Amino acid sequence: MSVTSEEARKSFHDDLDDLRTDVIRLAALVTEAIGAGTQALLDADLAAAERLIVRDDIIDDLNHAVEDRCYLLLATQQPVASDLRVIVTTLRVIHELERSGDLMVNVAKSTRRLYPHSLDPKIRGILDQMGEQAANQTRLALDAFADADPSAAAALSDMDDVMDDLTKSLFRAILSSHTNSDLDEATLQQAVQVALIGRHYERIADHAVTIAQRVRFMVTGIHPQIH
Numbered sequence: 001m002s003v004t005s006e007e008a009r010k011s012f013h014d015d016l017d018d019l020r021t022d023v024i025r026l027a028a029l030v031t032e033a034i035g036a037g038t039q040a041l042l043d044a045d046l047a048a049a050e051r052l053i054v055r056d057d058i059i060d061d062l063n064h065a066v067e068d069r070c071y072l073l074l075a076t077q078q079p080v081a082s083d084l085r086v087i088v089t090t091l092r093v094i095h096e097l098e099r100s101g102d103l104m105v106n107v108a109k110s111t112r113r114l115y116p117h118s119l120d121p122k123i124r125g126i127l128d129q130m131g132e133q134a135a136n137q138t139r140l141a142l143d144a145f146a147d148a149d150p151s152a153a154a155a156l157s158d159m160d161d162v163m164d165d166l167t168k169s170l171f172r173a174i175l176s177s178h179t180n181s182d183l184d185e186a187t188l189q190q191a192v193q194v195a196l197i198g199r200h201y202e203r204i205a206d207h208a209v210t211i212a213q214r215v216r217f218m219v220t221g222i223h224p225q226i227h
Helices: 005-043 046-077 081-114 121-147 150-176 185-220
Strands: none
Touching: 005 046, 005 081, 005 121, 046 081, 081 121, 081 185, 121 150, 121 185, 150 185
């Protein structure tokens, strides 16, 4: 019995729903990594940092599986219009998520490099806020994707201002926590690692903003203006 066009259409949209479910799973793994990696950093927990590094393989494997399915749908279904935008956006979203996961691996590696030095309390507090902000922005971006909600996506740009302010505060705290007389080699290396960690969180927030921009394109077909 031949498959009717209506049945084929339903099967295709079922495949799109499965893709969306897997992207949400991927986002959950990444936001979990952000929280776990931040806690490992604050606790100087080397075992937790190592677990995060190892678990990044799970994120990579799921990313590759979703990517392969997107290519298969493009090749076999030849989607057009809104369906094509969904698949293209999915490919972009999983790339941004995979990069955010990699950035948390970098945070975990910095945790090992900082050990056994303790963080300045003010710097510790700012990094805690940055980790929470990065997780919140990633979560909101994927909520917008899951709900195809361009309004929620538009809110990410305003949220990103918070991360920018935190980054500036971190750099000021790094500079003010040391005097020229106490900048020996070890102290300088520690300051560099902390600055890099801040940059990693800032980049995660940027990836969330990019996801939001792609969601707006997916829903409206219009590329957002980037200022």
